[in-house]
Amino acid sequence: MSNIGYERTAHLYDLFGLKPNVDFYYHYARESGEAVDVGSGTGLVAIPLAERGIKVFCVEPCASMRKVFLQRVRANPYLKKNLNLLARDAASFDFGRCFDFCFLSFMFDHFLSVDERIDSLSNISRHLNPGGRLVFDVYFGYMKDEALNLSGEVEAGDLVYKRYIGGKVRGKVKEYTIVFETWEKGELRETIQQTSAAGITDWGEVHDALRKTGFVVTREFRDYEFTPYREGGELLVIEAYKKGDK
Numbered sequence: 001m002s003n004i005g006y007e008r009t010a011h012l013y014d015l016f017g018l019k020p021n022v023d024f025y026y027h028y029a030r031e032s033g034e035a036v037d038v039g040s041g042t043g044l045v046a047i048p049l050a051e052r053g054i055k056v057f058c059v060e061p062c063a064s065m066r067k068v069f070l071q072r073v074r075a076n077p078y079l080k081k082n083l084n085l086l087a088r089d090a091a092s093f094d095f096g097r098c099f100d101f102c103f104l105s106f107m108f109d110h111f112l113s114v115d116e117r118i119d120s121l122s123n124i125s126r127h128l129n130p131g132g133r134l135v136f137d138v139y140f141g142y143m144k145d146e147a148l149n150l151s152g153e154v155e156a157g158d159l160v161y162k163r164y165i166g167g168k169v170r171g172k173v174k175e176y177t178i179v180f181e182t183w184e185k186g187e188l189r190e191t192i193q194q195t196s197a198a199g200i201t202d203w204g205e206v207h208d209a210l211r212k213t214g215f216v217v218t219r220e221f222r223d224y225e226f227t228p229y230r231e232g233g234e235l236l237v238i239e240a241y242k243k244g245d246k
């Protein structure tokens, strides 16, 4: 994988990336006390789970995201014992054993084609015990053209960080441009531009891919508070289990 979309900006990811879903994934992970986190990024979900005593097996293909992740855990032996980080992608990771729970947080849209979704879900299925659960989110709301617009602004001491996001849909892929600006006392100090891509998919394709890879969908939500999904909703959070005898 050459360009995933975080290579130049991983060090800024946490400024804009706080996640509303840690309690949600903890709800599932606490049953077995462990979880596989595919596309763990800088650990925004994995690290809080590890702090709560969950053993998290993380998969992250982007070296600069892994670097930030490791910086965050380096100083804390308690965290280190609960975290395992593999430099692989969803289709190729191998922990050599099965688990009861796997999740993907803000990651599914990185699968750019039906084949990539099937290969990745097949490999995830291989890592689950029969009855084991897979939970992930898909944000359909982004799957349209967007002019480059300010999408976040964060103050940290003397610095102000601004993030602009725009993108164009080309067939079944959306090509993104993301620009980060660093301002100090009203002056622009740095601009970093990053390109990225997201797969365009829909509810039917997601269900199809799950069925083909041996999953049965149990519940669908429209947020991380377990509110049932309504057709046409922009956020789909899906809970499925792996078929087979326990």
Ligand SMILES: C[S@@+](CC[C@H](N)C(=O)[O-])C[C@H]1O[C@@H](n2cnc3c(N)ncnc32)[C@H](O)[C@@H]1O
Binding pocket: 004, 006, 017, 019, 038, 039, 040, 041, 042, 043, 044, 045, 059, 060, 061, 062, 065, 088, 089, 090, 091, 104, 105, 106, 107, 110, 111
């Ligand atoms: C939006 S970030 C989400 C990070 C983290 N899960 C979170 O919620 O903050 C998506 C992450 O998925 C990773 N990723 C992209 N393609 C992937 C793939 N095929 N398999 C596994 N991870 C992938 C990216 O490198 C990035 O770290």
